[in-house]
Amino acid sequence: MAGIEIRNLRKHFGDLHAVDGVSLSIRDGEFLVLLGSSGSGKTTLLRMIAGLERPTSGEIHIGDQRVDGDVPPRARGIAMVFQSYALYPHRTVFQNIAFPLEAARVPRKQIDEKVRWAAELFSISRYLDRYPRQLSGGERQRVALCRALVRDPKVFLLDEPLANLDAKLRNTARDDLKRFQRQIQTTTVYVTHDQVEAMGLGDRIVVMEHGKVRQVGTPQEVYEDPVDTFVATFVGQPPMNLLEGRDPSLPPRTVVGFRPEHFLPKSVFGPADDTRPFRFAVRRVEYLGSDRYVYGSVVEPGAPPSDVTVIAKLPATITLSIPEGETHEFAVPRRALRYFDADTGLKRAP
């Protein structure tokens, strides 16, 4: 068991600053998700923790050991699951799971016990004699987790382990993963570009962009209180609506942000609710079963029509008819409004 301490870590590939001064404190037993689009540096950061990539500068501590120098991956007490699972195709499931133990020169008998214990935990005992090519994607993923588990690592590093699964399987795999991590309580660093995965799995989320950390926080903090417009639009589906308001009560060049689920017909709110009204020119309504997405733009009195698309997400409980092509009265509760600086994108007090 160990936490991870990262101080001002950088990795440059020539002119490309893949990781550009990252500092992070990962707590012992925490499930931390690195979230970012491709090229954000999240995988490079993970690979540096693993020891597969050497930092250009900065420090990495795992537990009380500093590892950023010459400490090879095998001496870091880590285990890693790759996106492709990276199972050894010429070895059976048993031999795959046993490999790290063989490398650590664990006695045969103990290897046998340990492999069977791990296989039991992930219910793959009956596949032990099969080869990876004979398994489905979900089964391979569990073999990869078993292989990581048997080493008793201090830290789990997972690089998009669910990306190759189909959507249906991904939900159950996510649930299994979270339950498993709660059970063994090992510090876990998980890389993904999928914000739903990040929200669902992480104790905390690190949002990265261009090699830098944009925000660190619980899923709730990141979702409800994004530090800038990047995080506001990157997390959440559909993203947060951003309007450069011409509201005279606000300082100039202020962007107003609100989540689509807070943008509802005015008639839904009671007279006591403190709301900010908007006139909403509805262009198109998308019926999605549990929700309706309403696309359109906000009309400000006395201003030319805005071409910024605003989305409202109406739960099925609101049955009000919203005809397309008409303008409706909508509103957002004032406590759900967020304000950003139009120039820097940073969060600003109202």
Added chain:
Amino acid sequence: MTPHRTIADREDVLGALMLAPSLGYVILLVGVPFVFAILLSFSDATAGSLHFGWAGLRNYAAILGDPIFLRALKNSAIVTVGSQVLVVVLATAAAQVLRATFRGKRFARFVLLLPWAVPVSLAAIAWTWIFDSTFSVINWTLKATGLMHGWLYWLGDPTLALLAIIIVQAWRIFPFATVIVLAGLASIPQEIVEAAIVDGAGFWRRLIQVELPLLMPVVAVAVLFGVVYTATDLGVVYILTGGGPANTTHVLPTLAFQRGILGADLGQGAAIAVFLLPFLIVVAVAMLRLARHTEVGAR
């Protein structure tokens, strides 16, 4: 635009048409001589006349009772196996070195490929100098560094001559094998190698338990090519030793050439050459089976 079907629309005709040149080439230059050689091996034909008489199995009986032929058969096996073992070990090692990043890597790869580009005869002549009884650079080097006190008559001693042939044959196939193994190494998914590193496997464990098993199909192909090139090669032995001393280093192709062309006994020469066939078929089938058996869907 043509309203009716042209030849380019008719895939059956087009396919046959495009296949025809190569098919004709193979039939005329491989098929016909091959059948002709088998026919000759059952005849008493000689190089000097057009007479073609049926000799039955007499040619085969003659060579099977001939110690020179049996020696040549054994030499063919020794040279082929010996050179290929050497090639597999050296090529795997060289591929590991050439995979690493270092300055001048491209140049090193280029130099490594050179033996492949040198004509066999030229190379063999260069090697006769290296193994020359008086001027052998190997001997002079060993002598100058004090590692040897006697003198090695490379091409004059049957054992040393065979060793020399093995070295030259290995040298000839080595670049090709290295390139194939390099390609094989490149085709191993990087994540699998990294998984082995994270799993705590050191260099040797990674090489022996992960990389080599995954390389097996590719190495088998390299060996198959090497065996065919080496077993059928005439030039190296012919120029290096000419089958000598005293017919001790003949391989099947040189003996076939000596008997059939120089000795004018076409029938016997053909019979000797035909002996390569079962030898090569066995090797080819074995290698292809091995390649298929060890073939693994990487994912």
